[in-house]
Amino acid sequence: MLTVQFLLLGAVLFCIGVYGVLARKNAVMVLMSIELILNSVNLNLLAFSQRLDSIDGNTFALYVIAIAAAEVGVGLAMVLLIYRNRRSISLDELSDMKG
Amino acid sequence: MLAADLLVAQNIGFGVIALLMIVGALRVVTVNNVVHAALWLVVVLSGAAAQYLLLSAEFVAITQVLVYVGAVMVLFLFGTMLTRAKIGAEADLNNKNWAIGVPVALLMLGVMTWVLIDGFGDEKLPNPDQQVPVQALSDDIFGPYLLPFWALSFVLLVAVIGAIVLARKD
Secondary structure, eight states, rough: BBHHHHHHHHHHHHHHHHHHHBOOOHHHHHHHHHHHHHHHHHHHHHHHHHHOOOOOHHHHHHHHHHHHHHHHHHHHHHHHHHHHHOOOBBGOOOOOOOO | OOHHHHHHHHHHHHHHHHHHHHHHHHHHOOOOOOOHHHHHHHHHHHHHHHHHHHOOOOHHHHHIIIIIIIHHHHHHHHHHHHHHOOOSSOOOOOOOTGGGGGHHHHHHHHHHHHHHHHHHHTOOOOSSSSSHHHHEEEEEEEETTTHHHHHHHHHHHHHHHHHHHEEEHH
């Protein structure tokens, strides 16, 4: 197997995730796109872990998974709070901070 | 089985799973139904776990299935159901200027593809004959990376308390 094939798969997933973050209006969908981005990063970490014959990449990937779980928990709690206050989770209606 | 045959099998497995993951990811960002998007995300996350196995990281693959496919997906489905009454398809899940995302993503993909192919070309990955042993992984986590592990536990604790405080009805 080539190194570049895993890195390219990670790049494709990353770009799809970036498109999702930019294009989606629903806050839950934006969180899903962020999960795509984090997974592409994990793919890169593990590919380099095998390429360098080092175990550190696996450790980092585990840490990234744990941080992603915490991020989703807090993010969904915030989405729930926004929904409770405004009856909507459309991100383009959250423009109160615009000058 | 010969080593060369095994490599061919690994490459075919990689191709099939990668195709499935890319189709799933595209469906996640294009489909008009939040629950369907969550289920397509399951396809992508499970495919990622399979790729981790190909990269001989079996503990990370198992953790991926437990944490992502198990816990995070349930959170997403809960979030979907708590924030909207209807589960069916909706017309307006996209921003009104969503089309800007397409050139941005394509530009990034082009630059990254060029850099990666230029940098790594046809360099081959080493092909170890065993998965990463869990004992070595735990020695790494509880040895040189103990302080980040500690900080991570604190972050998780804060996240749990914060989520409860935010989402509590009072």
